[in-house]
Amino acid sequence: MFCPRCAGKTITAGVTHTTNRSIINRLRKCAECEYVFLTVEVAKHSDFWKGYVKALYETEVERGFSNVRKPLKP
């Protein structure tokens, strides 16, 4: 994965996961600018995405973006 700040190469600096290993978080660090960021690995059909979309929608509304469409009900 490339750094979202400078597009440099990154390394994994740490890994955590849920008890059943369905969600894996990786702490990554840029080898160029030392920017540290988190990535998430989740199966495409996981319920994780329902909560993610809901939280993203609420954040965008809080930020005042009025053109964000409300997520569909499950």
Ligand SMILES: [Zn+2]
């Ligand atoms: Zn970087």
